[in-house]
Amino acid sequence: MTVRNLDKLFKPASIALIGASRKPGTVGAVVARNLFQAGFDGPVMPVNATERAVEGVLTYKTVDSLPITPDLGVICTAPDTVAATIDALGKRGTKAAIVMTNGMSAEQTQAMLETAKPYLMRVLGPNSLGAMVPGRGMNASFAPVAPRKGDVALVAQSSMVLTSVADWATSRGIGFSHLVSLGDRGDVDFGDLLDYLASDVTVRAILLYIESITQARKFMSAARSASRQKPVIVIKAGRSDEAQEAAASHTGALAVSDAVYDAVFRRAGVLRVNDLAELFDAAGTLGTGVPITGDRLAILTNGGGMGVMATDKLIQAGGRLAALAPETQDALAKALGPQPAGAPFRNPLRIGADATPRRYAEALNALMQDTGNDAVLVLHCPSALTDSEAIAQAVAETVQANKGRRHPVLTSWIGDQSAMEARKLFADARIPTYNGPSDAVRAFMHLVRYRRSQQLLMETPPSVAEDFQPDEITVKKVVSRVMAEKREWLSEFEAKRVLAAYGIPVVDTRVAETPEEAANAARVIGGPIALKILSHDITHKSDVGGVALGLTSPEDVKAEAEAMLGRVAELAPEARIEGFTVQEMAVRPDAYELIVGMTENEMFGPVLLFGEGGIGVEVVEDYALALPPLNMKLAAEQMSRTRIHRQLQGYRSRAAVDLDAVALTLNKVSQLVVDFPEIAEMDINPLLADADGVLALDARIKVGVPVLAGAARLAIRPYPKSLEDRITIKDGRQFFVRPILPEDEPLVHHLVENQTAEDLRLRFFAPLKRLSHQAAARLTQIDYDREMGLIAVGPDPQTGETIMYGVVRITADPDNRRAEYAVMVRSDMKGQGLGYILMNKILDYARSRGIREVYGEVLRENTNMLNMCRALGFVRKENLDEPGVVEVRIELGGGLAA
Numbered sequence: 001m002t003v004r005n006l007d008k009l010f011k012p013a014s015i016a017l018i019g020a021s022r023k024p025g026t027v028g029a030v031v032a033r034n035l036f037q038a039g040f041d042g043p044v045m046p047v048n049a050t051e052r053a054v055e056g057v058l059t060y061k062t063v064d065s066l067p068i069t070p071d072l073g074v075i076c077t078a079p080d081t082v083a084a085t086i087d088a089l090g091k092r093g094t095k096a097a098i099v100m101t102n103g104m105s106a107e108q109t110q111a112m113l114e115t116a117k118p119y120l121m122r123v124l125g126p127n128s129l130g131a132m133v134p135g136r137g138m139n140a141s142f143a144p145v146a147p148r149k150g151d152v153a154l155v156a157q158s159s160m161v162l163t164s165v166a167d168w169a170t171s172r173g174i175g176f177s178h179l180v181s182l183g184d185r186g187d188v189d190f191g192d193l194l195d196y197l198a199s200d201v202t203v204r205a206i207l208l209y210i211e212s213i214t215q216a217r218k219f220m221s222a223a224r225s226a227s228r229q230k231p232v233i234v235i236k237a238g239r240s241d242e243a244q245e246a247a248a249s250h251t252g253a254l255a256v257s258d259a260v261y262d263a264v265f266r267r268a269g270v271l272r273v274n275d276l277a278e279l280f281d282a283a284g285t286l287g288t289g290v291p292i293t294g295d296r297l298a299i300l301t302n303g304g305g306m307g308v309m310a311t312d313k314l315i316q317a318g319g320r321l322a323a324l325a326p327e328t329q330d331a332l333a334k335a336l337g338p339q340p341a342g343a344p345f346r347n348p349l350r351i352g353a354d355a356t357p358r359r360y361a362e363a364l365n366a367l368m369q370d371t372g373n374d375a376v377l378v379l380h381c382p383s384a385l386t387d388s389e390a391i392a393q394a395v396a397e398t399v400q401a402n403k404g405r406r407h408p409v410l411t412s413w414i415g416d417q418s419a420m421e422a423r424k425l426f427a428d429a430r431i432p433t434y435n436g437p438s439d440a441v442r443a444f445m446h447l448v449r450y451r452r453s454q455q456l457l458m459e460t461p462p463s464v465a466e467d468f469q470p471d472e473i474t475v476k477k478v479v480s481r482v483m484a485e486k487r488e489w490l491s492e493f494e495a496k497r498v499l500a501a502y503g504i505p506v507v508d509t510r511v512a513e514t515p516e517e518a519a520n521a522a523r524v525i526g527g528p529i530a531l532k533i534l535s536h537d538i539t540h541k542s543d544v545g546g547v548a549l550g551l552t553s554p555e556d557v558k559a560e561a562e563a564m565l566g567r568v569a570e571l572a573p574e575a576r577i578e579g580f581t582v583q584e585m586a587v588r589p590d591a592y593e594l595i596v597g598m599t600e601n602e603m604f605g606p607v608l609l610f611g612e613g614g615i616g617v618e619v620v621e622d623y624a625l626a627l628p629p630l631n632m633k634l635a636a637e638q639m640s641r642t643r644i645h646r647q648l649q650g651y652r653s654r655a656a657v658d659l660d661a662v663a664l665t666l667n668k669v670s671q672l673v674v675d676f677p678e679i680a681e682m683d684i685n686p687l688l689a690d691a692d693g694v695l696a697l698d699a700r701i702k703v704g705v706p707v708l709a710g711a712a713r714l715a716i717r718p719y720p721k722s723l724e725d726r727i728t729i730k731d732g733r734q735f736f737v738r739p740i741l742p743e744d745e746p747l748v749h750h751l752v753e754n755q756t757a758e759d760l761r762l763r764f765f766a767p768l769k770r771l772s773h774q775a776a777a778r779l780t781q782i783d784y785d786r787e788m789g790l791i792a793v794g795p796d797p798q799t800g801e802t803i804m805y806g807v808v809r810i811t812a813d814p815d816n817r818r819a820e821y822a823v824m825v826r827s828d829m830k831g832q833g834l835g836y837i838l839m840n841k842i843l844d845y846a847r848s849r850g851i852r853e854v855y856g857e858v859l860r861e862n863t864n865m866l867n868m869c870r871a872l873g874f875v876r877k878e879n880l881d882e883p884g885v886v887e888v889r890i891e892l893g894g895g896l897a898a
Helices: 006-010 027-037 079-092 106-119 159-170 190-198 216-229 241-251 258-268 276-287 304-316 326-336 357-369 388-401 417-428 437-458 472-484 492-501 515-525 554-571 632-640 644-648 659-675 742-753 757-764 773-780 834-848 863-872
Strands: 015-018 044-047 072-075 096-099 122-124 130-133 138-141 148-156 175-181 205-210 232-236 271-273 296-301 375-380 409-413 509-512 529-534 547-551 579-584 592-601 605-612 623-626 679-690 693-696 699-703 725-728 734-739 787-795 802-812 818-825 853-859 875-878 885-891
Touching (some): 015 027, 027 044, 072 079, 079 106, 148 159, 148 190, 159 205, 159 276, 175 190, 190 216, 205 276, 216 258, 258 271, 258 437, 276 437, 296 304, 296 357, 326 357, 388 417, 472 492, 472 699, 492 509, 492 529, 509 515, 515 554, 515 579, 529 554, 547 554, 605 632, 605 659, 632 659, 725 834, 742 773, 742 802, 787 834, 802 834, 834 863, 863 875, 863 885
Parallel strands (some): 015 044, 015 072, 072 096, 096 122, 148 175, 296 375, 375 409
Antiparallel strands (some): 130 175, 592 679, 679 693, 725 734, 734 787, 802 818, 875 885
C-alpha cells in the first residue's frame, strides 16, 4: 500500500480515541486534551469502559457502541489489546488508525498488521507520538505543544525529535501543515507519506528526520516523484559509525553507510542538511521560490569584516565570488562616486558604515542588473550613523522594482533588537533573511545544491559514446562455473574475461601452470611483463609477494616465477596454487590510476564506486558513490564529486583524460551489475586512464547467490529490456518497440514537430507548437517502477536516422491500482494500426503489473481515439466537470478492489 486511505488519517470527519483517560500524566489523558482543544470540527468519541466522561464528553464503553463509524481510530491501550481493537474498528468500517501503544512485541505488531490488512486499514505506528494537521484543527498526539498552522510538513522517525522540532519552530513563529511521528513503521512509512504530501496542495515543502529507511525501492520512487514537485529536505541522523549503530539499535533497522545515504538522497533529488536550524533555513529559502542559475554570489555590505566572513564561508562551501562586469563598474561609479585613484569596485562591495538607504538601493540595483552574478547577498551591520529599518525598506523596494528580472536577493541584518523590524519587513515581503552572514551563504548554497539535484532529475543525458553489445553468454558461463565449484572469487584471468565481455579494455593476459609455461607466454606477448600468482585462495596478491612487474625477458619471467612460488609458500602455506597470470605491462606514463567498483548494500542493493585508485586507495579515500543504473550524465556527475576529477581535466603539460571513456566504463560496470545479480562485489584497480582511453590492469570479482532475484535487488528499477519487441503495421513496415529512455528527448521533439496543429490540439487539449525541455524531460525520464513509456522507432526514409513514429505511456497511482494512459502517433502514420498495437502492448504491460484500471481523457471531437478505445474494450463516460471531455476506462484483471 501507499496513499490508499491516508486521507482518512489526515482528513478524518470523525475520530474515536480508544483508551481515553482522565488520569493525569497518561497518554490517554494528554491525547484527549489535545484532540478536544485543537479545534477539530467533527465528533471526537472517547472510548473507555470504566470512565463516565473524559474532557467533559461522555465516553463509550466499546468500539461497537459508537454511534457512528469513525474515519480514524486513535489507540492508547495495552499491547495485548491492540489487534482486537483494530479488528473492532475494521468491522465498523474505519479505514485509518494511529497506534500510540509502546512496548509491542514483534508478534503483537505482526498480529496487528494482519488484522488490519483485510479491512484495507492504514496504521500509523505502533509507538507513534501521533499526527497533527493544524489547518484542520487536528492534534491526535501527545505532543506538549500545539503547533501553528503553516505550509511545511514534518515527518520524523523519532517522537522526541518531533516534539523538540515543534517546540523549536513554534517559538520562532514557524507553522506546519502536517507533523507526523512514524513510530515503528509497522505500515505507514516514509515512502507512503512522501507520496501523500507531494500531492497535497497545502504543503509547500516536506521535511524529513530519518534514522533508517525500509523498502528502498519504494522510498526512492516516492522521493524522486516528490522532489520533482516541491522541495524535500532531510536530516539523516547517524553520520558517524557510532551514531549509525545507535540509530540501528534504536529503530531495529540495518546500519547503512552514511556515504550510501548521501548517494541515495542525491539520486532522489533530495537536499540533505545537518541540523534543525539548517533544516528550516533551507525550507524557508527554497519555499520562497527564489530562482537560481549558478554558484556566483555578489555581496553588498556596510561592514568590511562581515563581507570577508561571508566570502570565506562561500569559498569553503564550494561557491564562487562573482566578478563585477564593466557595465556594473560604471553604474556603481555613478551611484557611489569613483573609487580612489580609479581603482575598480570589488566584490564584496563595501559601501561604508554611513551608507544611506539610497546608497544601498542604487548599489543593489546595479548588482541586480549584472548578469555576471547568480544572486546578491545584502548584509547590514548596526551603526549609529544609519537607520536599519529604512535601509531594509529601501532594499525591499529595490527588489520589488526588479521583480521581473527574477534576480535572487538574500539578506542578513546583523544584531538582535536593532534587526528585528528589518527581518519582519523582509519576511512580509518574502525576501529570504538570515541572522548572520554564514547562515545566509549556507542558504545560498542550499539553492545551488538543490538546483544541481533538480538538473540531474531533468537534464537530458547524452547518448552513450559507444554502442556496445555485451557478451552475456560468456559472463554467464564464467559465473556459473565459479559458483558450481563453490568458489566466491573469480581468478584475475576470469575477471578480465568478464570485463572484456562487456567491452572494457583489458591488457593481454594469459594463464600458465608452470614457470616454463609462464616463460613461453611471455615470449608470445613480448615486451615488459607483469607476473602474478594465480590462486583462488589469495585475493590480495601483493601482500604475499605474488606480483612482479617490469620483467623484460622470458628467462626473467621463469626465474621470478620460481622465486614467487617460494615466497607464496612461506607467506600463504595453505593457499592452493593454480599457476600464474602473465600479462602485458601497459606503458602509459601519463595515465592516472583510478578505481571503479561495486559493493552490495543490504538495504539499497548494488552501489557503484569511482575514485582515485592504486595501492593507496584505502589511505587516500577519494571516492564517490552512486546507485545503478547509470547513464552518461549520471556517471559524469559521480566522477565530478572526487578530488582527482580536476586533475583528469588536464593541467600544465599533462593532457586531459578521455572522460567519456571513463564514464562509459562506469556505465558498462553498471550494466554488468544490473544483468548479473550473482555479482556481489567487484573492483577494477587500477583502471589506467589517459587521453587515449582506459585500460583495466587488475580486477577482482566476488559472486554468490543473490538474496533477491534479478532487478528486485536494485533500489531503482532498471531499463526493462524484456519489453523490447518488433512489430509490423498494415503497410508491411516494421518498427522496433522498446521502453523510453532519458536519451530519447530529441526523438520526442522530432515527433512533436511532425504533428499537425490539429493533432497536437487533440492530444494536449490546447494549441501547441513545441514541447518545453521540462515537459519533454518529464516524458522521457520516467520511473519504470511507476510509469512506462513504449516507443516505436525506425529509420527516417530520407536520412536513415532513427526517429520515433509513436509513443504510448501509462502513469500509475502510488497504489498501482489505476493508471492514466496517453498515446501519440505521427500524423502521417494514421490508419496503419500503429496506435492500436501500442495500446494493446501497454494494456498487456498494465495487466502484468497488477494494475486494475486504465483510463484517459479524450476530447469529444477526437473520434479516431474514441473509436480505437471502443475497439479495445474501453467504456465511455461523460466528464461533467469539463464539457467537451470524455473519460474512457477499461477494467483489467477482474475489476477494482474495494
